[in-house]
Amino acid sequence: MSLVGRQMSRSHSTAHHHRQYSDNFLDASKWLQSSSQDFGYGSKMNRSMQSNPSTPPVCSRSSSLRHAGDGQVSPGLLDLHSFDTELLPEMQVGSRYEGYSFDQRSSRGRSFDDSEPNLLAGKVGSRSAKGLPENSLLKSFSASVDKERANNVAKIKVVVRKRPLNRKEKTKKEDDIITIEPNSDALTVHETKLKVDLTEYMEKHEFVFDAVLDEGVSNDEVYAETVQPIVPLIFQRTKATCFAYGQTGSGKTYTMQPLPIKASQDILRLMIHTYRNQGFQLFVSFFEIYGGKLFDLLNDRKKLCMREDGKQQVCIVGLQEYRVFDVETIRELIERGNATRSTGTTGANEESSRSHAILQLVIKRSADGSESKPARVVGKLSFIDLAGSERGADTTDNDKQTRMEGAEINKSLLALKECIRALDSDQGHIPFRGSKLTEVLRDSFVGNSRTVMISCISPSSGSCEHTLNTLRYADRYEDCAK
Numbered sequence: 001m002s003l004v005g006r007q008m009s010r011s012h013s014t015a016h017h018h019r020q021y022s023d024n025f026l027d028a029s030k031w032l033q034s035s036s037q038d039f040g041y042g043s044k045m046n047r048s049m050q051s052n053p054s055t056p057p058v059c060s061r062s063s064s065l066r067h068a069g070d071g072q073v074s075p076g077l078l079d080l081h082s083f084d085t086e087l088l089p090e091m092q093v094g095s096r097y098e099g100y101s102f103d104q105r106s107s108r109g110r111s112f113d114d115s116e117p118n119l120l121a122g123k124v125g126s127r128s129a130k131g132l133p134e135n136s137l138l139k140s141f142s143a144s145v146d147k148e149r150a151n152n153v154a155k156i157k158v159v160v161r162k163r164p165l166n167r168k169e170k171t172k173k174e175d176d177i178i179t180i181e182p183n184s185d186a187l188t189v190h191e192t193k194l195k196v197d198l199t200e201y202m203e204k205h206e207f208v209f210d211a212v213l214d215e216g217v218s219n220d221e222v223y224a225e226t227v228q229p230i231v232p233l234i235f236q237r238t239k240a241t242c243f244a245y246g247q248t249g250s251g252k253t254y255t256m257q258p259l260p261i262k263a264s265q266d267i268l269r270l271m272i273h274t275y276r277n278q279g280f281q282l283f284v285s286f287f288e289i290y291g292g293k294l295f296d297l298l299n300d301r302k303k304l305c306m307r308e309d310g311k312q313q314v315c316i317v318g319l320q321e322y323r324v325f326d327v328e329t330i331r332e333l334i335e336r337g338n339a340t341r342s343t344g345t346t347g348a349n350e351e352s353s354r355s356h357a358i359l360q361l362v363i364k365r366s367a368d369g370s371e372s373k374p375a376r377v378v379g380k381l382s383f384i385d386l387a388g389s390e391r392g393a394d395t396t397d398n399d400k401q402t403r404m405e406g407a408e409i410n411k412s413l414l415a416l417k418e419c420i421r422a423l424d425s426d427q428g429h430i431p432f433r434g435s436k437l438t439e440v441l442r443d444s445f446v447g448n449s450r451t452v453m454i455s456c457i458s459p460s461s462g463s464c465e466h467t468l469n470t471l472r473y474a475d476r477y478e479d480c481a482k
């Protein structure tokens with residue numbers, strides 16, 4: 001679909017940025033074969049810190065912390081990608097389908113609910129009662145539902161979230177310069193400028209995105225708008241990335257932190273209900289990229305190294321990956337990782353992040369769904385809390401360390417932008433090697449992928465320049481979403 005019109009001037013002082021819609025969809029209509037194995041998640045739901053080491057059979061790097069019985073944290077070492085990043089061959093439709101309705105609009109603001117009526121199963125039941133062969137009916141029905149669902153989720157989605165004015169900004173009597181039309185996906189930045197004779201005038205910058213969320217929107221609603229529609233797709237060989245972009249203190253961490261918890265809740269529900277007994281396994285890993293180097297946030301910031309195998313798959317050697325069965329464990333792992341994450345102090349945010357933190361939820365399954373065979377990656381959901389975008393401009397700071405951090409952050413944010421632009425324009429060459437960040441994300445941008453960018457903005461007049469930069473960065477992504 002073509003761009004509707006961009007940078008349209010209004011009264012010589014308004015820049016208008018229009019949205020374009022994403023219709024570059026991929027077919028993800030493959031269903032996974034059922035198996036008779038039951039992992040008994042229910043019985044494990046109440047244990048604290050239930051996680052298993054993920055140690056592929058060929059990998060002998062298990063640490064002394066390996067699983068020692070019920071209820072113990074038991075990390076194993078893993079080459080995240082070296083043995084298992086190859087996608088499973090296409091599999092047949094399962095013999096039973098207990099689907100939920102994943103309608104994006106109706107689900108806004110809430111999570112999947114186990115108590116919801118099983119609409120799809122109900123429809124199937126009534127049709128098969130009329131004498132149609134149940135298995136073939138289920139196959140075609142679930143495949144078409146699946147395809148429709150995949151097609152309804154844009155390949156690239158850009159969402160803007162405005163946070164409320166904080167206490168400091170209110171004390172300084174800073175104005176809220178962002179207006180958002182009710183029930184619209186448009187926002188306006190009101191920038192105060194000076195004429196040559198030093199009289200003030202207002203310049204309006206209008207932007208339109210896939211969704212614009214104002215300061216009253218809850219984290220649940222953010223989830224419903226961004227990640228929730230993607231969750232079912234990762235059972236269908238999709239690799240998805242959700243990242244937050246914005247200046248320090250704009251709300252990236254506030255926005256990103258709840259998302260993996262909510263996503264894993266839904267993933268586990270799908271595993272327990274829709275994909276019951278089909279052998280899916282959920283794994284969590286959490287690492288950061290700081291100064292161009294990788295550190296494992298679930299293993300005392302152990303330095304990791306990245307390699308590429310013969311099939312150009314990226315391997316993060318030594319990254320610990322935990323098999324998880326319940327949300328509480330994931331929550332504890334995330335808290336542990338966050339506590340380990342590199343933070344520094346800036347004027348805008350005491351806990352400013354100078355690293356990119358990457359949390360991955362990986363769904364695996366062995367070819368026949370049994371636990372005796374090595375599980376391979378089916379789909380992956382990566383959550384990236386990017387370093388503050390303005391840190392990229394920290395190149396004039398007195399501190400050499402800060403300058404170097406700024407240069408590295410700048411490089412990776414530019415590389416990220418370039419990669420998405422190149423992917424979109426179908427260029428043969430994707431500049432993944434531009435930064436560690438894009439190298440790590442390589443497999444999440446190719447093939448059957450989904451990308452959600454959440455641009456976080458501060459409403460205060462003092463942040464106007466950064467806010468405009470963030471929105472322009474996001475607007476370039478909009479260029480890609482066609």
Ligand SMILES: Nc1ncnc2c1ncn2[C@@H]1O[C@H](COP(=O)(O)OP(=O)(O)OP(=O)(O)O)[C@@H](O)[C@H]1O
Nearest residue numbers: 163247248249250251252253254349351352353388
């Ligand atoms: N939508 C929001 N509603 C209420 N408070 C918010 C919101 N967004 C952010 N905040 C608050 O603003 C402060 C800064 O947010 P946060 O740490 O998420 O910023 P950040 O963009 O991650 O910064 P940095 O890049 O420095 O890590 C926090 O105290 C957070 O609780």
